[in-house]
Each structure stands twice: as structure tokens, then as C-alpha cells.
Amino acid sequence: MVTELPAWAVRLRAERRNRFWSKKEMARRLVAAADEETRKCLPARETIVRRIKAYEAGHNQPRDPYRLLYTRAFGTSEGELFDMPQAPCRPTLDDVFAKLPGSDALTPLPTRAGRRIGMSTIADLSARVHRLRLADDVLAGGDLLQPAFRELDAVTRLYREATCTEHTSRALLAVIGELAQISGWIASDAGRHEQAANVYLLGIRAAREARDETLESNLLGSLAYQTANLGDPQEGVTLAHAALDAAGPHAPARARALAWDRLAWAYVKVEEAEPAMRALEEARAALEQRSGEYEPAYLYWVDASELQIMEARAFTELRRPLRTVPLLTDVLDRYDATHARELALYLSWLVVALADANEPEEAARAAWRMFDLSKDVASDRTARRQRVVLDRLVPYRDVPQVREVIDRAR
Structure with missing residues (x-):
């Protein structure tokens, strides 16, 4: 199921294409638009290109200094590009x-x-x-x-x-x-x-x-997860901290593990690796403290495998494929095939990790399976991940197996 991109993402892509700029050229223009002090703080050009791809895919809005750099590069106002101030x-x-x-x-x-x-x-x-x-x-x-x-x-x-x-x-x-x-x-x-x-x-x-503080934590964590993925990731961090506070130290072990898990993902989305890794460690530690206590029914799915999947996803987003591939392969080998949407989503992270590890043939094989599983699934999440997978495979389109996947998907 394909949904419309946010208006600002469409504008960013349209402005770039109207000038016949590639994403690499867009990255160069953003760097050129920066003053000397800002330029020192910008990441490597490859990282900026990845940010541009994420912005144009609607994953999250640019934050400063990128908002300002975009307005300078395009010679337009922030309001025209992003509708409203951040x-x-x-x-x-x-x-x-x-x-x-x-x-x-x-x-x-x-x-x-x-x-x-x-x-x-x-x-x-x-x-x-x-x-x-x-x-x-x-x-x-x-x-x-x-x-x-x-x-x-x-x-x-x-x-x-x-x-x-x-x-x-x-x-x-x-x-x-x-x-x-x-x-x-x-x-x-x-x-x-x-x-x-x-x-x-x-x-x-x-x-x-x-x-019911445990239930409040679950709801705040769910809102944090959506906000980190589709809204302002910094607000996602704030909401995830609120979920952790609501759970408190005496909540059931699974509830505390889930709250830490949501916080880890929010930190991943703002590209803060250290606090993300610490939160994942806290999630594992919380889960290990289960001792036959009462747990609400809605926590049934929080287990070691789910935390392992989140850890693998975090490593994928942080561009650490050598950590991701064995984790995901281990979980996916024993994952319930009736859960087609989740299986397709997790395969999408495996595709990205394999592409990052310069294994395009293996990435293509995983992509085939992902597209097969998700073709009849009415899920916006799988549709978004399909776009991410295709974007990540494009640099390898000269590899026959990859080209076949891209042609079939289109």
C-alpha cells in the first residue's frame, strides 16, 4: 500500500530535481551553503547523501543546520519549504x-x-x-x-x-x-x-x-515510536523518556524492558549511538529480572527475540552491518512465518545491512523474500520499508540479481 509523501518531502525532491541536481550534488550544495564554523561540524559527504535520501522519503524533517542550508541552497524561505517553523x-x-x-x-x-x-x-x-x-x-x-x-x-x-x-x-x-x-x-x-x-x-x-501507570507507559511508548519514525525524532526521545518515567522501577519486567526498548529506538532516530546502546542494555537487564510476577496481557510479545530484533535494527540504522546480519539471521531462521508483515519488515533491515556490507547478491535474495511476503499486506509500514529497500539497492543495480529485484518491484 503506497501512501502520499509529506508535502515538505515532495518539495525538497522537486526543488532538487528542477535544478537537475543529483543527491551527491545536493550534498555538495548544502556543504557550500554552510559558513566555516558549521562546515566543520558537518558529517562526511556520504552521510549527508543518506540524510537527503531520508528527507526526500519523508522519514523525518530536516533539523538545523540542514533546514537553513536547504533554504540557502534553494534561495527560498523556510516557510516555503517546510510550511511552518520547526x-x-x-x-x-x-x-x-x-x-x-x-x-x-x-x-x-x-x-x-x-x-x-x-x-x-x-x-x-x-x-x-x-x-x-x-x-x-x-x-x-x-x-x-x-x-x-x-x-x-x-x-x-x-x-x-x-x-x-x-x-x-x-x-x-x-x-x-x-x-x-x-x-x-x-x-x-x-x-x-x-x-x-x-x-x-x-x-x-x-x-x-x-x-494505571504501566498502561500509560505502554501508550506513551507507542506514541514515542510513531513520533520518532514519522514526526520529530527529538520529540520521540522526550515521549520515550516519559514512558520510562511512567513505568517506574516497580513496573513488571516486560513493561520496563519495552520502555527502554522504545527509548533506544528514539535515540537511534536522532543518531545518538551511545545512549541508544545503553538503553538496549537496560532493556535486556530488565527482561532478565522476570520472576513470575503479574504482567498485563498486552505485554505477551515482549521477549528476548524482540529485543534482539530491535538491537539488530539499531545497528542497521547506525550502519554497523557486521553486527546486524548475524543477529537478524539468527532470529529470522526461527520466526513464525504466519506473521508475514513482521517477517517482511525484519527482512527489510537485513537487506539494508547486507547492502551496507557490500553483499548485493545476498541482499537481493532477502529482498525477493521480503517483497513476496508483503505484496498483499495492507500495511503502510511495509510500503515505506519497500521504498527504503529499493533506494538502498539502486547503487548495485548493475548486479543481475539486484536489477531483477528492482525491475520486478517497479
Whole structure:
């Protein structure tokens, strides 16, 4: 499923192409636009080219000094290129809650005329939410978007209209929070990113009112992950820290491991390798502390293999293919083939790592498998990774196996 690129990404690419500049020439122009002090701080030309590719693919907006360098190179204003000035990069949690949609979804009606509900209803609703999670393991966001939001609408309506005890009301709020998390994840996978963010924020509010810090951490971490990937990565770091704070030192081991895992990825997206590696170590240490404690059902998927995959993805983004390839190969050899979307996504990182390791034939083989798995998957994430894979294979298009993959994909 291919979605439209952000308007600013389209403009950056169009401005470059209108001048008949290659990405290498664009990198040279950006360096030339820098003053002497800034030029000393810029990375190698190859790194700038990779940044240009990422910007034009819509992965994240340029931050200073690159925003300023783009405006100088193109002879235009920041507003014309990026629509609006860059937002402050480190909001407080109050800033996050200020973004909540102006909805009455969690405001009970003054006079509740609906049926009275008890904990048996909560148990039934929790089971429905978990079935939706399990469905997301084997189906993509485009397949589950409508049923997920029907469930969310029904449960929030029940909260507003039904009568119940305070204990049951808090339990129902927790169900809303859990349903908001999986619905937001599904919406994000379907390419509905603004809708996903609003639903995550609704869930955070529900978790706070339910006084469920572990659930709040899970929702903040999910929002951090989307923001780091598709919005401002620095804001993703802030949100990931908030998720870690919400979990606290006494949360279940899997919850703490997941919060550290999200923080590691956010640091990867801002290209801060040391804190990313430290966060991955903390995630592993947290997971090793499991001791038969109670864990919410939504943490079922957090295990050593998932942390290994995140570590491999981090090494891929940080251009360390010799660390990535053995990690991913080990996990993928035993990964459940029914989880086609996840398997395709993880293969995409293996393709990039193999290309970085100058193994184009092996990269082409992994790409074949990735495209086969994802061809009927209604997922925006796999569509984005397909574009990343193709971009990474282009320098090897003279290799017959690679050229065949590129021609087939196009």
C-alpha cells in the first residue's frame, strides 16, 4: 500500500530535481551553503547523501543546520519549504496532553440512562481487546482498521452511558486505554498517523484516570515510536523518556524492558549511538529480572527475540552491518512465518545491512523474500520499508540479481 509523501518531502525532491541536481550534488550544495564554523561540524559527504535520501522519503524533517542550508541552497524561505517553523523539540507531558483532541469520549453523561455493568462485562471486553491484538499479529492495519475503531467507539460509548461502581469504572477506563493502544497501532500501520496519535492520546488520558501507570507507559511508548519514525525524532526521545518515567522501577519486567526498548529506538532516530546502546542494555537487564510476577496481557510479545530484533535494527540504522546480519539471521531462521508483515519488515533491515556490507547478491535474495511476503499486506509500514529497500539497492543495480529485484518491484 503506497501512501502520499509529506508535502515538505515532495518539495525538497522537486526543488532538487528542477535544478537537475543529483543527491551527491545536493550534498555538495548544502556543504557550500554552510559558513566555516558549521562546515566543520558537518558529517562526511556520504552521510549527508543518506540524510537527503531520508528527507526526500519523508522519514523525518530536516533539523538545523540542514533546514537553513536547504533554504540557502534553494534561495527560498523556510516557510516555503517546510510550511511552518520547526516546533519546540522537547515538550513536557503537559504539552502532550494539550494535544488531546477536543472530544467528549471520556466525559460521562450527566444522567446515565444505559444498562448497569459489572466486572463480568469488563472481562468480556478485555477478551475482545486481546483477540484484536492476536489478530494484529497475522493481519495488517488496513484489514483491521474498521473493526478496531468500531470496538473503540462502542466501549467509549458504554463508558459514557452505563452505570457502574467506581471500581468497575476504573477497570473500564483501563479497557479503553488498552483498546486505544492497539487501535492506534493499527491506524499507524494503515498509514493513518494523525488518527493514531489522537487515539494514543485518548488512551493516555484513560490510563491516567484509571491510575494505571504501566498502561500509560505502554501508550506513551507507542506514541514515542510513531513520533520518532514519522514526526520529530527529538520529540520521540522526550515521549520515550516519559514512558520510562511512567513505568517506574516497580513496573513488571516486560513493561520496563519495552520502555527502554522504545527509548533506544528514539535515540537511534536522532543518531545518538551511545545512549541508544545503553538503553538496549537496560532493556535486556530488565527482561532478565522476570520472576513470575503479574504482567498485563498486552505485554505477551515482549521477549528476548524482540529485543534482539530491535538491537539488530539499531545497528542497521547506525550502519554497523557486521553486527546486524548475524543477529537478524539468527532470529529470522526461527520466526513464525504466519506473521508475514513482521517477517517482511525484519527482512527489510537485513537487506539494508547486507547492502551496507557490500553483499548485493545476498541482499537481493532477502529482498525477493521480503517483497513476496508483503505484496498483499495492507500495511503502510511495509510500503515505506519497500521504498527504503529499493533506494538502498539502486547503487548495485548493475548486479543481475539486484536489477531483477528492482525491475520486478517497479
